[in-house]
Amino acid sequence: MTANHFLASLDFSPEEYSTVFSLASRIIDSPMDYADRCSGRLMATLFYEPSTRTRLSFEAAMLRLGGVVISVASAKSSSVSKGESLGDTIRTVGGYADLIVLRHPNEGAAVLAGEYSPVPVINGGDGAREHPTQTLTDLFTIHRFKGRFDGLTVAFCGDLRYGRTVHSLVKALARYSNVRFILISPPELRLPERIKREVKEINPAVTLKETTQMENGLKSADVLYMTRIQKERFFNEEDYIKLRDTYILTPDKLNTASAEMIVMHPLPRVTEIDYAVDVDSRAVYFEQARFGMFARMALILHLLRRKEDEDA
Numbered sequence: 001m002t003a004n005h006f007l008a009s010l011d012f013s014p015e016e017y018s019t020v021f022s023l024a025s026r027i028i029d030s031p032m033d034y035a036d037r038c039s040g041r042l043m044a045t046l047f048y049e050p051s052t053r054t055r056l057s058f059e060a061a062m063l064r065l066g067g068v069v070i071s072v073a074s075a076k077s078s079s080v081s082k083g084e085s086l087g088d089t090i091r092t093v094g095g096y097a098d099l100i101v102l103r104h105p106n107e108g109a110a111v112l113a114g115e116y117s118p119v120p121v122i123n124g125g126d127g128a129r130e131h132p133t134q135t136l137t138d139l140f141t142i143h144r145f146k147g148r149f150d151g152l153t154v155a156f157c158g159d160l161r162y163g164r165t166v167h168s169l170v171k172a173l174a175r176y177s178n179v180r181f182i183l184i185s186p187p188e189l190r191l192p193e194r195i196k197r198e199v200k201e202i203n204p205a206v207t208l209k210e211t212t213q214m215e216n217g218l219k220s221a222d223v224l225y226m227t228r229i230q231k232e233r234f235f236n237e238e239d240y241i242k243l244r245d246t247y248i249l250t251p252d253k254l255n256t257a258s259a260e261m262i263v264m265h266p267l268p269r270v271t272e273i274d275y276a277v278d279v280d281s282r283a284v285y286f287e288q289a290r291f292g293m294f295a296r297m298a299l300i301l302h303l304l305r306r307k308e309d310e311d312a
């Protein structure tokens, strides 16, 4: 496997994230300076699970860099429906494109794709496992609003069991100093033990506090990271319905939080954030989605440059 893929949030060191954030901020300040940086380059997006932001922000990112995009938006419309293996698809598409973004329902699909691909593979989400470009987006958003990662208290709320964005972000954040995590979830949807162990291995000094009460997390958090209950990963509808409305952030609840706290969400939102919260200046989730496009522009440039250096 070449080191040129981006398959998991820990594939980048904190320094490498910083490099990408500096580039993303420069792109925000002078987008036209980057308008043809990818001319003659082609990116393929292979999405075997639904997506709005990840796929469209990647495609918008490549087009804004002057590159072009080819796309498969569902397994049904591709040869996967004829029984083609992921390895064969990736080998084929790797002959057409300079970069592949893959979203797949199977955990481990991204790693497998990385083994077959001659070009950089970006994991756009593999089952409940990882979503590193959401982490890139999330860290960039925190960097833009808070200017630091050290010393932050981050409350994660909702489906911490199946939420891949949480799994990727919590590990990446654990590498900074004096970070505290408040994990708010129903008992059924707690952060998996495996990930808690990894976090402790990454940084034994990290504080992890688990609670079922959203209110407990709001008082001291610098960042509240809300998540959707991941309906598609549940084995039955009944369990989903029982847990669906466990946490709903309302303006009243938000009133108990600090004036400096930011509310993030990878989106899509269902019921977990009342629409009335959107007008609160602490609600940054749509800015977060927009930052995701700039972060992905920077990521594309970074990976293509790294590949060129490697090939040189």
Ligand code: NCD
Binding pocket: 053, 054, 125, 131, 134, 164, 165, 227, 228, 266, 267, 268
């Ligand atoms: C997330 C995902 O796909 O994991 N969405 C996204 O990429 N922004 C979160 C979710 O679907 O709840």
